[in-house]
Amino acid sequence: MSALVARISVERASKRFSSGSVTVFEELDLAVRDREALCILGPSGCGKTTLLRSMHGLVPLDAGRIVIDGAEVRAPRRNVAMVFQHFGLMPWKRVRENVAYGLELAGLPKATVDERVERYIELVGLRGFERSYPNQLSGGMQQRAGLARALAVEPDILLMDEPFGSLDALTREILQDELLRIYQLAPRTMVFITHSIEEAIAMGDRILVLSARPARVRELLQVDIPRPRTVAGVIAHPRFIPLRDHCWRLLRERAA
Amino acid sequence: MTLHQVGVEVDESRAAAPRTSRWRRLRPGDWAVRLGAIAVILGVWELFGPTLNKLILRPPSDIVRAFFELIANGELQDAMSQSFRELFGGLGVALVLGLVIGIASGRWRFVYNAIDPLVSALYSVPSVALVPLIAVAFKSIGDPPRIATVALFAIFPILINTQQGVRNVDRQLLEVARSFHTSERRLWTDVIIPSATPYVLAGVRLAIGRGLIGMIVAEFFIGLVGLGYLIIAYENVFRIDRMFVPVIVVATMGILMMGLVQWLEGRIAPWLKKEQ
Ligand SMILES: Nc1ncnc2c1ncn2[C@@H]1O[C@H](COP(=O)(O)OP(=O)(O)O)[C@@H](O)[C@H]1O
Ligand SMILES: [Mg+2]
Numbered sequence: 372m373s374a375l376v377a378r379i380s381v382e383r384a385s386k387r388f389s390s391g392s393v394t395v396f397e398e399l400d401l402a403v404r405d406r407e408a409l410c411i412l413g414p415s416g417c418g419k420t421t422l423l424r425s426m427h428g429l430v431p432l433d434a435g436r437i438v439i440d441g442a443e444v445r446a447p448r449r450n451v452a453m454v455f456q457h458f459g460l461m462p463w464k465r466v467r468e469n470v471a472y473g474l475e476l477a478g479l480p481k482a483t484v485d486e487r488v489e490r491y492i493e494l495v496g497l498r499g500f501e502r503s504y505p506n507q508l509s510g511g512m513q514q515r516a517g518l519a520r521a522l523a524v525e526p527d528i529l530l531m532d533e534p535f536g537s538l539d540a541l542t543r544e545i546l547q548d549e550l551l552r553i554y555q556l557a558p559r560t561m562v563f564i565t566h567s568i569e570e571a572i573a574m575g576d577r578i579l580v581l582s583a584r585p586a587r588v589r590e591l592l593q594v595d596i597p598r599p600r601t602v603a604g605v606i607a608h609p610r611f612i613p614l615r616d617h618c619w620r621l622l623r624e625r626a627a
Numbered sequence: 628m629t630l631h632q633v634g635v636e637v638d639e640s641r642a643a644a645p646r647t648s649r650w651r652r653l654r655p656g657d658w659a660v661r662l663g664a665i666a667v668i669l670g671v672w673e674l675f676g677p678t679l680n681k682l683i684l685r686p687p688s689d690i691v692r693a694f695f696e697l698i699a700n701g702e703l704q705d706a707m708s709q710s711f712r713e714l715f716g717g718l719g720v721a722l723v724l725g726l727v728i729g730i731a732s733g734r735w736r737f738v739y740n741a742i743d744p745l746v747s748a749l750y751s752v753p754s755v756a757l758v759p760l761i762a763v764a765f766k767s768i769g770d771p772p773r774i775a776t777v778a779l780f781a782i783f784p785i786l787i788n789t790q791q792g793v794r795n796v797d798r799q800l801l802e803v804a805r806s807f808h809t810s811e812r813r814l815w816t817d818v819i820i821p822s823a824t825p826y827v828l829a830g831v832r833l834a835i836g837r838g839l840i841g842m843i844v845a846e847f848f849i850g851l852v853g854l855g856y857l858i859i860a861y862e863n864v865f866r867i868d869r870m871f872v873p874v875i876v877v878a879t880m881g882i883l884m885m886g887l888v889q890w891l892e893g894r895i896a897p898w899l900k901k902e903q
Binding site: 424427429446447449452453455457459461462463464472473476477504506520524 | 799800802803805806807808809810813817818821822824896897898
C-alpha cells in the first residue's frame with residue numbers, strides 16, 4: 372500500500388538556463404514512489420542532471436514545484452543524499468575523511484561517525500583503502516567512495532546521477548551488481564539517472580524515458596523482473612529483450 | 628594590463644604547482660647531473676675566467692677567500708642580519724596582506740571590484756619606480772620604508788594567486804558541499820582553503836624571488852645598508868671577489884627559501900605529490 376505513495380513529486384516543473392536561452396524541461400510531471408528505484412533514461416544533454424539537481428534543491432525551478440514528503444524542495448534536505456557522475460570527492464581528503472564528510476556535517480558524535488564510516492567502507496568494498504587519497508584510486512574505487520559517502524548518512528532518498536557513466540564496461544557491471552546487492556539489503560527510494568538502457572532495466576523498478584531537450588516524459592515503463600537481481604540475471608531474463616527494444620524505439624524515434 | 632590578463636598568467640603558475648611536484652623528488656641521478664654541471668661551470672670559471680677578464684671574472688677560489696674575510700671582519704654577518712630583518716619583515720607583511728586581500732577579493736565581488744583597479748595599476752607599474760616614493764612617504768631612510776619596499780615587491784604574486792585560488796574553486800565541489808549541508812565555515816575549511824593552497828604556495832614561491840629583488844633595490848635606494856651596501860661598496864673599489872659574496876648569499880637564500888616552501892607544500896598539501 373505504502374509503496375504507491377509518492378515520495379517525490381515533480382509538478383509542472385520548468386527550467387531554463389538564460390545563458391544561451393536553453394529550455395531544459397517544461398511542464399514536467401513525474402512521481403517517485405516510496406522505496407522504489409525509478410530510473411530516468413534519456414539521451415545525453417536532455418536535462419537529466421538538471422532535473423536531479425532541482426529535485427535536490429541545488430538549482431531553482433523557473434515554474435512549477437518539486438515536493439518531497441509533502442514539503443516543497445528549496446534546498447538540500449537532510450534525508451536526501453546524492454551520488455555524482457563526477458564522483459565529487461575532495462582530492463585533499465583521504466577516503467575515510469571523504470566518507471565521513473556528510474556525517475560530520477550532520478553533527479553526529481565521533482563514535483557514530485567512526486562506526487558508520489567503517490561499516491560503509493566495508494559495505495562498498497573499500498576496506499584497506501581508508502588512508503588513500505582519491506587520485507590514488509581507480510575511477511571505480513572513487514565512485515565506491517562516493518557511494519559510501521552518500522549511503523553513510525543513511526538517507527531515505529538516494530539521488531544517483533549517472534554514477535557509473537564514466538567507468539569502463541567491466542567496472543560498471545561490477546558496481547551495478549554491488550549496488551543491486553546493497554539496495555537489496557536496505558531498499559530505499561532511489562532516483563537513478565542513466566543514458567544506458569541496460570543499466571536502466573537492471574537497476575529500475577520503473578523506467579521513465581525522457582525525450583531529447585526540452586525533456587518530456589515519453590513513457591513510463593514497469594520492469595517486471597524480480598529481485599534480488601544481478602546484471603547477468605537481468606540480461607538473461609525473458610523480459611529483458613522486449614524491454615530493451617521498446618526503450619530503443621522510444622529513444623530513437625526522437626533522435627531521428 | 629587588466630587583472631584578468633594577470634589571472635591568465637597566474638593560471639600558469641597554478642599549473643606549475645602540480646608540475647613542480649612531479650619533479651620534487653629528485654632522483655640520485657638528477658643530483659649527480661646538477662652537481663656535476665655546477666662543478667664543471669666552477670672549474671671552467673676558475674681555470675679560464677681570469678684569462679678572459681682579470682678584473683671581473685675573479686676565480687671562485689678568490690670569492691671563497693673573500694667570503695671568509697668578510698666573516699672574519701664581521702661585515703657579512705652584520706649585513707645579513709640587517710637584510711634578513713627587512714626580507715622577513717617585508718615577506719611577513721606581504722603574506723598577511725596578500726592573504727587577507729586575496730581571500731576577500733576572491734570571495735566577495737564587492738571587494739574584488741573595489742581593489743581590482745588599484746591592484747592592476749600597482750602591478751603594472753615597475754615596482755622599482757615606486758621605491759623613491761616610499762622613502763618620501765615614510766619620511767625616513769630606516770627599516771620601515773625598506774620593509775615596505777620588500778612587501779610591495781612581494782605582495783602581488785601572493786595576493787593575485789590567492790584571489791585566483793579562491794575564485795577557481797571547483798564549482799562541482801561547492802555543489803557537493805551544499806548537497807551535504809555544509810556551513811559557511813566548513814565550506815572554507817573543507818573546500819575553499821585546501822583548493823586555494825597550491826595557488827597560494829606557488830604565489831609565495833614567486834614572492835620570495837621578488838622579495839629578494841625588493842630587498843636589494845631598497846638597500847640601493849634607501850639608506851644604503853645591508854647586503855645591497857656590500858655590493859655597491861665593493862663594486863666601487865673593484866673588489867669584485869668581495870662583491871660576489873653578498874650576491875651569492877642572496878642567491879643561496881632564494882634557493883633555500885623556495886626549497887623550504889616546496890617542502891612545506893609536501894607537508895600542507897600531501898595530496899598533490901601522490902599524483903603519480
Ligand atoms: N549551469 C548551466 N548553465 C547553462 N546551461 C546549462 C547548465 N547546466 C546544464 N546546462 C544545459 O542544459 C542542458 C541539459 O544539461 P544536463 O542536465 O547536464 O543534461 P544531461 O544530464 O541529461 O546530460 C544542456 O544543454 C546543458 O548545456
Ligand atoms: Mg548529466
